[in-house]
Amino acid sequence: MTVASTRPPVRPPRGDGALAALFVAPAMLGFLVFLLWPTLRGVYLSFTRFNLLTPAEWVGLDNYVRMVNDPIFWDSLTVTVEYVAINIAVQTVAALAIAVLLQRLTQSAVLRGIVLTPYLMSNVVAGIVWLWILDTQLGIGNEIVAGLGFDRIPFLADETWAIPTIALINVWRHVGYTALLLFAGLQAIPNDMYEAAKVDGASEGRMFWRITMPLLRPVLAVVLIMTVIGSFQVFDTVAVTTSGGPANATNVLQFYIYGSAFGRFQFGYASAMSVALLVVLSAITFLQYRLTRAGHTDLG
């Protein structure tokens, strides 16, 4: 056995080709059929007129021309961006606050568990529950608003309130998950740094800006990219709370795409809008990656 410890690790015999093919086959099938092929097909369909019943008919850029001239498309893009902006801003700040509190106050796994519970609910459940809590007449949320002496707020039935409300409902569901991702990032920061800073008399605030933020940046960047991509695809909450209303005020892009495809059977047009969404998401990912220098870490 003395030999065993010094020799370089023995490579398995070359050429597991046949076996590898067998092992990769099911995943490969899934990849080709349900990921690669649909991606290519989605691009193709965006250049066609297609209603599921008759074969797709090539129409060139018609769908894209229509999209550019479709005020509802631009409205829904605006609404989506508004949603994403509110959702991301609130969620990131809140998640960061929760993560830092979890790290600096306590290591309690129970608290971490509690913070994660809304994540176990589906968006549908979260949407329905908040619909009830915020109900204008009977919801406890509005009872509190009224109790404080304000007018009741039709949170989900009002054009101004609807999008912020949906954004906050989704923050409620997702903030714990995001916080735990950031918490994991915080755990990688050596505690010595805080100890040293404390010896130097640094305040918690100073430590946050000088240690936590710079060292967390790479993780924060990845989490941001992830949550932006996720929140651009908002659908479930809208579908169960407002169905795009009132007056298209919550007609987010994915809801409009769904409506075009399954409400009006314009699969070609819906595909073109999906391509647009894909382009937007890719651009954002790329930009964010560059801006936050996600590849670099300050941690040795």
Next chain:
Amino acid sequence: MTTPTTMTAPAPTPTPAKTAVRPLRRGPSLGRIAAWAVMAAIVLVTLLPFYWILRTALSTNAGLAADPANPLPVHPTMGGFERALGLQSTKEAIAQGGAGGSLDFWRYLLNSVVVSTLITGCQIFFSAMAAYAFARLRWRGRDTVFGLFLAGLMVPAIFTLLPNFVLIKQLGLVDNLLGIALPTMFMTPFAVFFLRQFFMNIPREVEEAALLDGAGKVRVFFRVLLPMASTPVLTLAILTYITAWNDYFWPLMVSYSDSSRVLTVALAIFRAQTPQTGVDWSGLMAATLIAALPMLVLFGCFARRIVSSVGFTGIK
């Protein structure tokens, strides 16, 4: 199933990088008190809706209208649950503020279980096989193929949904549980990536010992490596199960009738069936609770694992 006796090496469990971070102990300063107050507020906002579901589900609709701010169930009753589970006669249901439409919750529950189990079981098994091939087998084009899989991570779900629906329709699997499960049944790039990481970290010696004992590679995978990977596999399985259970958009596209309706979709329909008199909030909250309960139970069983896995599976 017996594990080979040569397998004495302890399974390398991938523990999340834990530097012993301890909270800095200080006296009860004003800052700490404020911080705890904020934490308490966060916990309250997080948990209160759960209580409110329960409180509403146990109330009567008439009671809710009469006393909306009562912190306790108003006129406690199981009527909401009976309506959600379809145990009330139509007449009775309408009298209590329900829509009177029939909803077969047990059916939807079963559908959800079937779909989520099918997706989780198959996806993780096939992904583990692929991950093993990417991590431990030597074959031409391996890195290229893996790169292709990784690129799949970049494609947002929305983009493949419409073409996938067209495909499922052409396969004749619309309104079929298999049609709901199929797109994610074979793999997700993430699952392959995640398990490959784990297989890469198992020392070669473990595998070699079994090979020297005359076991084939297939046997090594099933009898040695897969059992060693039980921790990451279970972790991934739980997260996959939660995701599959909560999915709404794809099942909504594919299912049209009770035969393939899963809980999330059924719940949205229950919500849409507004009776003349106003929304059946107590029935709706009871249904919501029933839909969420299995995940809460799952969480109860695996809380610690789920919580630590979120950091470890990291960036999904």
